Amino acid sequence: MRRRNEPRRGKGARGLLALLPFLLSLALALTPAGTVIRNQAVALVAGERYLSNPVETVVQAVCRPLLFPDGTPTTPGLSLSAPPGGYAYLPYRLKNGGNAPFTFALSYALHGTPPWTPGWVRFYLDLNGNASLDPGEPEVGEVALGAGEERALILALSLPPTASGDLLITPVALCPSGERDDANYARVRAGGPPEPALYLSKAASPGRILPGERATFTLVLRNLGSGEAAGPLYLTDLLGGLEGLAYVPGSAHAPKGQVEFYDGATWHTAEPGTVLGLRLVLPRLLPGEEALLAFQVEARPGAAPGARANRARAEGPGGPAEAEAALEVLPLYLHHLGPYGNPKALPGGEMSGDDLQRGRALEGEPYCFRHTLLNEGTGMDAYRLLLEPTPASYRLETLLGTPLPDPLALGPGERLDFQLCLLAPPGTHAFTLTARSLATGQENRTQDLLEVAPKGALALRKEASPAPGTTLRAGDEVVYTLVVENALGPLSGVHIEDALPPWVEFLEAPGGTYDPGRHRVLFALDTLPTGTARFTLRVRVRPDAPDDVLLQNRFTLVSHETPEPLVSNEVAHPVLSVNLALEKRVSPGEMAVGGVLTYTLKVTNPASVPLEVRLTDTPNPRLRYLEGSARGGPCGGALSPMEPVLEGGTLRWTFPLGPKASLCLEYRMRVLPGGGETLENVAQAQGLGAQGGATAKVQARALARVRLGPLDLEGGVLLGRVYLDVNRNGRYDPGEDIPLPGARLVLANGWQTLTDREGRYAFRGLEPGVWQVMLDPASAPFPPRPHPEALGEGYRHGVRVQGLTVSDFPLEAPRGFAEAYRETALRFGPLTVEKRLFPLEKGYRVVLVLRSAEPLTELTVRDPLPGGEEKVFAFPRFEGEEVLEYALEEPFMSDPQVRWRYP
Template structure:
């Protein structure tokens, strides 16, 4: 009952970012509400009081008036006799401040002004005429200024001759559960003759009796245990009475005792009827007790809402837990309605830093929306969940607010929050992330769980595989779920520290070029319901290499000439690429500015495209090459003085796809030769390796040249002797050491004056043309060359000859190519059918092949290779 005139104000607040916005203020004024309450209540059929009256005598009926409204009001008081057998000679309402059941004075009351909640004791006085017979029903009426009234308060007065008993019963108008209330019973003889053997009793009692509380100045006390009346007070008193041997005219007797409202008694009205039996009776007196509601609630940790044993605000009313930033941290609580009526409770949390959110859930984690409605004695378990974004220590005060009274009860949650990186997931891969893979390649993933947070329970680790890979194996019992195409690890618990899980997958054979194999893994546990995700690792897939071909024109040039180089690059894949071409010009050359031309799809007149200089290399970047497409690039180098005799130019291309796949070409070379000019100067060291058949130390008609012998200079430059056993080193000058490799010429040298050591090394001063021969002791027997032939095709040449050593015939094949030739196959037909076949994955340089032959028949060999 909110007091009249109270102003209820309401205003809404909105937070947008860091700005706070307020709505307009709405005000509500509580209006006065007048409610009179007059007790005891009674109806015509069930009067609240009964009294006897003698003709011409008086009867007194006690009442209590309460202002049950929300403001001070003036109540008008009146009496309504209806129905009645006789008209009262006098009838009025008097104050009874001393609560003795008799008027305080002779001035009747017609109105009473009471403050909110104030009570006023009244007594109704009635005098019967001398000729009165029968009974009278009478009700006092209390009326508000607006007409609201309480008129159901009937009492019955019966005219008797001789003794006339009157009973009054008094109790407080209201009480709370747990309180003791005093009860007063008063019996009077208002008749014209004494009443003998009068009993004043209260049975059954509406509330538990307080043992030892019954008192009576006169008469004999007796107690009822539910079966019999006895003078000794039993352990359980169901009724109490006062037995009087005699009650004289005008005499009164009283009985007082106490009753207790049991804790938890629901609110409501308790009526109690007292009765007087004997001559002049029976007479009844009724009183009503309003049991007030108790609003009380407790909020505390789960299962301990009262925070026992220490209670509210103690350490028993506090919970502490460790959490992780970015993960919800939940505390379980119990709310108890310790009152006697149903109440609704609003929940909120105080003391949190700005931005730290919270919500309420049931114990089954379902959303819970306050207010919580609880009946008397009912409890509810719930959880408060917080979602911290930063590390730190925070104290949250959880508040339960009664909607009925506004009373608060609180409990404290202490959050100790570690940074999010206290539990980290790191994904590693071998090959390293970013490495371009080919179908069939195996990737080994390492799932690294770094836990400095806490021991985790009910842990699930999931690794969703890329559609471009197939599962191979997993450590620690990881299970591959084919339908979801993922690997799952489950652990009942995972301790602090580092845990490593290994997962192997294979790139599928049908993976398209420029596909991206991406992979992460996640972890969830009871402590981290929000899944944690690792860093991603990605691998592009590309199955083919670029095809690069390089050509130079002219093949021979002199100092000052321009060499034109042409690069042709093809993309066997269907994925588009961004190309970088790196070309390293040979020493002694210089790029001629403005000569570089770019030909998309190797067509058209070409677009000018200058290279970028990077050390000695020329670099063309960001060239677009479509799937299955090709491009061409031409440029020119000028030949400078001092250039080497052989001009080897190397180029390589690197392509990067849209997804970062990298594919490269093999190194492509182009060979050009420097023709010496007519005035070129330089020393030359030459000589011959031969079997000295006559032992004179010089080459003669009978001597045999030794082809394929390896001659080396001290600076590492080497040469092989030709079919005539000759070798040559150009552009030399000064003192040099020249050596014959014994492994290529397994014959002892003849002793000569210039020999060093065993004679495989010689010292020579090169001036102009200098000759150094290596005569060797011939083996026993002889070697004779019958026939020879030479095949040349592009950069490749093969020289075939048949030699006789003793009685045996041998075929010697000498292969030579300055450029790498992929998938080279040489087929040498045999005289009697069939052939000898020699295969090379890639051939470059020189090599000698020998096999034995039955007949001295010379056939022509065949050779083929694949251009890129």
């Protein structure tokens, strides 16, 4: 749908766009090409404004031709008659509805099969806009227009002497990029009796006004036909589309005819108190005659900026005719900056005593003056806040403490409460805060006077027993001490307030008052003398306090001399009332030297919050951890690699553990020679909450016995087994796993051996230390399974030999495979059917694959079964590929049958 007479942006709007690149609502089709638009989202939280990060958009050139009046073959916009052999002149207006200058080519089009063909068709510029072709007005084939510019045109055509009937013709305006406007049909009747043709034009002067200014609308009704337009004729303007504007009483003017006024219910010849519309009533309009109606409108003080489109309509013989004029209300810029809640600084006004605020602060403590900025204009504006002189440190922020954006954007009528927080050396300081408009450069100021006392003149300190950081449990008591050191001088109207943590219950506060609604303790003093004052209060951790909550507490002080709250240091206590559960087991309970023990730890978090668990295991010196053997995860689930950090002889793990969750950890230790017959190692765990709370350390012990044998007194012995790990558990299980005889194993010193019928090998008399043993892949052509001592691809193991040492080689067991018992492929025109029969452990599986490169309608596939039955698959419409399956008890192969219907 085309939009007629779209408003254009004036210089004020373009200037605002350049100065306010972050305006949030811009019509891209009307914004000048090349303009960079920065967009930011705005959120209001508790009355404060927050802006997102900016996103930039570059406006591209958009071409849009707009010809009017509109018209279609069934409802022509213009209609007139001309004699055969004569001429017809059709008035049009062409507007550049794009956002950049363009040159529009002009042409025309005839509708359907015309009853006659014009001798020629030409376009002329209507320089004086009187809808008539006057001497000296030039012929054109194209028109160059700036963005939003429009020109009046005359479409002239000649009628051949033999012309008869109605010709439908439309002018065509074409963009260089191909966009066109070709729906503006007019009817030209050759011959016949004379008939009227009404044409209405409308203009606004000036085209842009500020709130409080006026503009004049001028409507001109012309009879362009060859016959008289016998009355009554009505030229009506109901003042539509003029939001924020009002008719100026007594401004209506018409040289001929009768002006009438509409009050919303009735038309009057005398102007009523409220005018909602006007019309000009004419008794007649002769050929070539015109009538004029003019009136004024005024933009109200709060009229929103933007374009308005006003349309008028003429009715009567030769009509109807419509015309539209655009009027833009420019934004009005006005702003005020003053004390909080009084931006205009009333009653004194700008830079008066009502525009001055006083404050008192301590050295090193910021003092915040509250201010209000008001945009009293009608358009979006942005402001820079400037402070003179500039202190060593200052902040401009919302009342919630978030930084203000720079520049600061406010909509029409919008106000912002903010604060200026200053940090200055001791002394008296006068500051001037200025808000400068980016749209106009206008400034508005306010003053702040700050007296700064020496550092330490007034200090607050919060103490607690037990000491801050101590982990508390439900039911524990805490004593808070509020210390005020005042060297500033006597203070009056002192309020010391302590907001208690939510998970404690109040017990007592000598000299203070407890407010259960706000859960706060207040110490109110008429006067606080110079010196040190102490106030105490006692609380208890509630029984329902959740685990891992942090009890944070501080207090504030305000007085008549220091209205800005002073805040003490914060003390904090984490709460954690539960202990971890730790279990430890060893398997087997007895092992020979060189053997491997498997240790299992189970850690349980009984808390309702996640914990970071720090687990340590200190094994007996005769136990050596097998690197890569540690695996952990949820108890009862799959375990994943979970290597510890080795620190001396201690194994350390750190991992998160969810609420009410357990983790199982499994790792292996090799028994080294030496020492007695018992091995004990101790595991210890502690949980840490996110808030710093710590559980008590818990311990678990595991005891294993060492079975000593004669080999313990000999040199090192390396033995093991090569087997197919059928159940893939990494251990040799007789009856399930398959030993591999005849496999060749080689040591780094060149010694070799073959495995026996049970897959076993052994190397004896080895010096203690690290040895590499390799399984010859040619003698065992199966991929190795993961192993803690594996090197490279896994055919080599790095083994520390000490006494009797075991290193097995688990290998991947070969998997079964499936192959087609029978298969066939059939082709029917565009359809291909592949059929395969696969044997299973019980029965057989039939697989049909259907492919078609074109759509098939009502496709039916029938596959015969044993006993004369058949499997039927039906598709209302089939295209592409489909896989079908079904089961058989006995092998049976047949050829499927297919049918489909061509449209």
